[in-house]
Amino acid sequence: MPTHTSRSEVPANEKWNLEDIYSDISKWEADFHEIEKIAVKLKEFDGAIQDGQTLFQFLKTKEELSYKFNHVYAYCMLKVDEDTRDTSSQSLLDQAKSLSVKVSAATSFFMPFLLGLDEEKLKGYITEVEGLKYFEEDLLESYRYKAHVLSKEQEELLSQLGESLSVPSNTFGMINNADIKFGEVTDENGEKVELTRGMYAKLIEDEDREKRREAYKAYYKPYIASKNTIATTLSGAIKNNVTLAKIRHYPSALEKALFGDKVPKEVYENLITATKENIAPLHKYSQIRKEKLQLDELRQYDLSVPLVKGVKPEISYEEAYEKMLKGLAPLGEEYIGMLKEFKESRYIDVRETPGKRSGAYNLGIYGVHPYILLNHRDDLDSLFTLAHECGHGVHSKLSAKHQPQITARYSIFVAEVASTVNEVLLINYLLNNESDPEVRKHLLNHFIDQFKGTFFTQVMFAEFEMKTHELAEKGVPLNVEVFNRIYADLFREYNGDEVVFDDEVKFGWSRIPHFYRPFYVYKYATGFASAIHLATKILEGNKATLESYLEFLKSGSSDYPLELLKKTGVDLTSPAPIENSLKRFAELVEEFSRI
Structure with a gap:
């Protein structure tokens, strides 16, 4: 790399x-x-x-x-x-x-x-x-x-x-991107070096448990040191949401956030309820993880390490791009042509460099084209991030091409559909074209972990937001203790009793930038569930679904998000899409435990 x-x-x-x-x-x-x-x-x-x-x-x-x-x-x-x-x-x-x-x-x-x-x-x-x-x-x-x-x-x-x-959000952004210095970790030569986010993402998946533990402790150290400051910024952001909702006569901050998309509160609540009713396969996965890693105790720094040892394919950026183009071929020639243009015309910023913003995003600019930020690390995760952000990029490009300025920007609610359809098509392509049983296991493991991160973790975050806003609405003061208690309880409920808590677990809330955009993360989960449905149909060769999906990508915000999705055959006012995707997760865990 x-x-x-x-x-x-x-x-x-x-x-x-x-x-x-x-x-x-x-x-x-x-x-x-x-x-x-x-x-x-x-x-x-x-x-x-x-x-x-x-x-x-x-x-x-x-x-x-x-x-x-x-x-x-x-x-x-x-x-x-x-x-x-x-x-x-x-x-x-x-x-x-x-x-x-x-x-x-x-x-x-x-x-x-x-x-x-x-x-x-x-x-x-x-x-x-x-x-x-x-x-x-x-x-x-x-x-x-x-x-x-x-x-x-x-x-x-x-x-x-x-x-x-916007001060709470900007303050957290500065703490998180500019000020935070992570602790030190030991490199391969036994020297102490300062941890970076990029290194952390690699080390937390390292097969050496001591390295994972060291990285985990070093990563959380500055967040815990700044816990009171960060609790104040988060509490400030939540109180702002609650106050604005009151000033504008909404029944609650949640309903204010859902109003623009015309999403009933029940969609949010159904998502949490349906997920918790189907949480058993996730707990089973924690058990499989503990057995497979042969551990007496499963800890948080054991939750990201791949369960298939010795398989960490290095995938260069060039190779990743080729794999993505092959994996997304079912979406048709026009789609693939656009992706080639993204690379040739330099819409993408690829590498991690000092001071560069962490993570990845797509920004569509009407009248220009989309811009995609990556921090590419030549691994499987980076390949999926590339496919994910290119999904957003094509959605932006097609909406800008087919919609006037006034309806060209799509709602965040539907945004995660395009990115996740790409990931599902890609994993399917990789599994179908891999003969090595170990690599297949690794891919399956990767998909389960990704499902966990994009769906279950986001639903847990969504519930955290709901609970903290409800407390603020009742006038309960929000501080480190309150955030810790809520976060720890939810973490246990979602991950099961297999996970033994280190002190760091309960501080998970302190490092999540999404909490500064109220009631945003649940859209990852509804988008993911919708995408699982659509990708499954497209892979079955359902022409009508493919056509309605490509139309959906051209639609921008020409209708309310739930209506746009209904045109593709996904109805989120019913629990069916959520239950179907959870059924798919159960099948994946079942298949993984068999092989």
Whole structure:
């Protein structure tokens, strides 16, 4: 695996090309100033929208601003993520964040104005002015929010608080990405070296248990040292969610989070209930793990090590890309053609370098193309991450190609479907094309672990969020002890009694960035369940499913997420998709225990 001590060492074809957004910084600055001017222009519409024509002018100008602003913001966000230590990029991002507050303040009058407008009058405007047809669905959708929008003055005040409300999340981001220094571990020469996230991901899967234990202790050390600070940031984020839900007259923070997607609370609750009713195979898997590793006690640092010894295929980035293209062939030629373009046209930033943002993501930019951040490590996990993020990327690209700007962005709720369909197709391809029984076992083990991480762990996180928000809603103070207790209880419930607790287990909550995006993680699990259903049908050669799935990828947010999924044959208002995917998990565990 190539290790790079600096970004300049990475070959150009493995770095994304941000010049597709702005060929130089002066163009970024020109757009920045243009947005400032447009924001002033938008403010002038306050109190001046008296007819359909003016309404159309306002909406058209606002969309033009939004197009430019997305480019300005995305550019500096991607710059920062290349190296979070770079102060000049950080300064651009700070400017963009301040600009975002200005824009939001300039347009905050609109929602209260719109909802004060008689619905029949609005429909009249839409009939009179041809251009308003484009905005019709959005305008009428706004009436759904009527009970949750405040007066003009209050909305303006809230928009001014935007930056302050994001302080808990930004603070945790800084602690987690810039400040945290992990403890030391012993390298292969017996020397002490400082642990990095990339090393941790490798060491926690090491066959040497002492190495795993050492890495685990070193990894948690800074989180435990900062436990009170992190508990304060998390508690702050949760209280902000609860307060905003109250201010906006939602029954709860959970219902506020689900409102935009029009997802009933029952979908969230069903997910947790159905998972806990079918948790036995996961507990059985913990037992298999303990037996297979021949341990007297199973601990948390034993939960990620592959159970098939001596099989750790090294897969270069080039090879990973080829395998992905072969694995996703059932999705058709257009799909594969797009993936080739991703690589050739440098949409992807491949390597881990000092200061680069950890993890992986896809960012679709309307009018440009998707950008994908990886920290590729030439292993099986990295191959799956590549397929996962490319699923998001194709979804972004197809939606942008087939939808106008107003409906091109898909909801997070459906986002995980495209990424997971890719992973399921890939594992199927790898299993079918592998004759070595040990490698097959390793792949099966990998899929079970991935199922556990994307489904069960996320449902556990979703329940943690639900419980902590409910306490905050009752006015119960949230602190380290409360977070520890809830997290430890849930960890035990999901992983079974086989796992013996180290002190670190209960601090698991302190390192999860997703908790700063309220009620987000459950979408991984519903997306995963939907994807298992779709991929199974596609692999059975079901043409109708394949066609409806490709249509789904082109749909952006042209309908509510549950409706878009229903068109592919997945109905999440019933527990069936969840139960079916849990049945699939039980089969995988059964097959694995047999072989």
